[in-house]
Structures are given as C-alpha cells and as structure tokens.
Amino acid sequence: MLKAKRLLALKHSISWRYFSLGTDFLGARLPDSVTIVEVGPRDGLQNEKQTIPTEVKVELIHRLGHAGLKVIEATSFVSPKWVPQLADSADVLQQINRHPDVRYPVLTPNMKGLQRALEAGAEEVAIFAAASETFSRRNTNCSIDESMKRFTDICQAAKEARVQVRGYVSCAVGCPYEGQVAPAAAADVAARLYELGCYEVSMGDTNGVGTPATVAAMFQACTKALPVKALAAHMHDTYGQGCANVLTALQMGVSVVDTSVAGLGGCPYSPGAQGNVATEDVVYMLSGFGIHHGVDLDKLVDASAFICGALKRDTMANVSQAMLAARKRSEAEALSA
C-alpha cells in the first residue's frame, strides 16, 4: 500500500516536472501554458474608419480559429450609432462556423447590447469599466460607480442566461486625460468586477503608456485584490512596450494575454492610442520560452496577411513583417535557381 502511494507520488512529481520544464526565467517561474485571447476582430476592427464587409470579418475569425486560437473576441454589441463599423455584429456572430473547441466572446456594454448578443446566440460576453474617472465619463457617459450599477444588472441577466462574463479594466496604467493611474485604483475596479461575477478580469493599458515598471506595480496591486488566475493582460504597443509588458505580466504569474492579429486596434476614445500588441509577436516570444500556446505561427501570419490585404495596409506586427519578407526572399531564390 505504502509502496503504491510512493510510486504514485513519484509518478506525479515526474509528470509535474516534465510539464514545468523550461519556464524558469531569471528567477521567475513563467506559466507553462498561456491562453491567448485574440481581440483583433473586435478591438482591432472597431477602430478602422473604413467599412469592412461582414464576410471579411467572418473569414478572419475562421482563419484565426484555423491557426489554433481558442478564444476569439468576435464583435461588439455596442450601439451602431457609437460604432457604425460594428453594426453587423449579429450577422458576424451568426455566420461564424463555430468550432466546438473555440470560444467566441462578444462585448456587451449595456443591457440592450446583452439582449441583442443573447438573441444572436452569444455564449460568452464581456463588459468594460475604466480605472480612471474622466475616461469613464467620456467613454461611457457615467462615473465608475454608475458603471458598476449597470454591470450588476448585466451580470445578473447573463448568469440567468448561463452565459459567462469577462471583465475589462481600461486605463489600468495610464489615462489620456488624467495621466498616470494609481495601481490601487486599477486593482479596486478589477476587484469590483470580479465580485460582480466576472470569471476573469483583463487589465488594459488602453493608451499603451505602460512600461514593465508601471505594469508590474499595477499587477502587484491586482494580485493582492483578486486571484492571479482571474487576471489577464491587455497591453497596447503604442510606445513599443507591448511584448515587454506582456513578459512582465507572465513573470507575475498571469497566464492569459489579449493580443490582436497584425497589431490591429487602438481606442476610438483615446486620442493617439493605437495598436494592441500583435498576436504574432507574442506567439513568437512565447515559443522562444517553450511556453505552450497552441498557435501555428505560419497560419497566423497568413491570417494577418489576409486582413491587411483586405484593409489595404501593411501589418504592424514585427514578426509578420519579418516572416513575409523571408517568404518573399525564398520565393525569389526559388525562381532564380
């Protein structure tokens, strides 16, 4: 009996060690596996001035799923008056051939949005609050406290519909109107969303002003207020700090990262802010550590090239630029050979 127990313990320690190999980094234990939440079709495309055909959005989502992404934020049920680019949200959600292993959350900023999302068959929704009072008032026309009241109703209705709710905290590091945001203020809003029933709270550096120093301080405050397993990092690359900030979050135990294919996106309410950290860049970095992410980088670069072709612009992802240039070089070599 004792021998069997010892054998079991040994087996357990071997398999645990096997899965934990290669993720120690400069004294910090990085997660063995990271979940990437692809936000390009929503966060990215909502900031495009041009009208994008519904079939292009649906094709992008299919390609991202084909590349191995398991969570793809599909669209947002905001009022078409605010964001006309997302007026076809119900069509997008209904036209996706949903893969059983992929989740397709949608943003629902208010009750009306939630109702429209549920009617369109949403199985997971997301809400967003701001850590800065001015941003909250300018972005959603209500104070942080008022937004929490609104979310109480949304979370209750979502629970009744058996739909999971993800929370976003925007301006978690800095605010375009107020400047630096206190880590305690970001942690407080995150804790309130968690208490309302959000299974995960994604901390957004909406205007991309964060550095590893300020992002670390923010996550330090957050991990005191809610479990690290319930936290996600949503970093923007505006000042080129995106990947460094993602790595900082990983060093602090965060294992869910929001990214956007081709670095699409920004924030329509945050002047000068553009570019979520690119999915390609984060996938490349994770592969460098041997961290499991489940994404096929070649197929991801194809998806990136597809959407950039449709938008008639170059990718903002460094990794896609490098890989597309390498592909061109080898094609030219093959032709001249």
Ligand SMILES: [Zn+2]
């Ligand atoms: Zn974003």
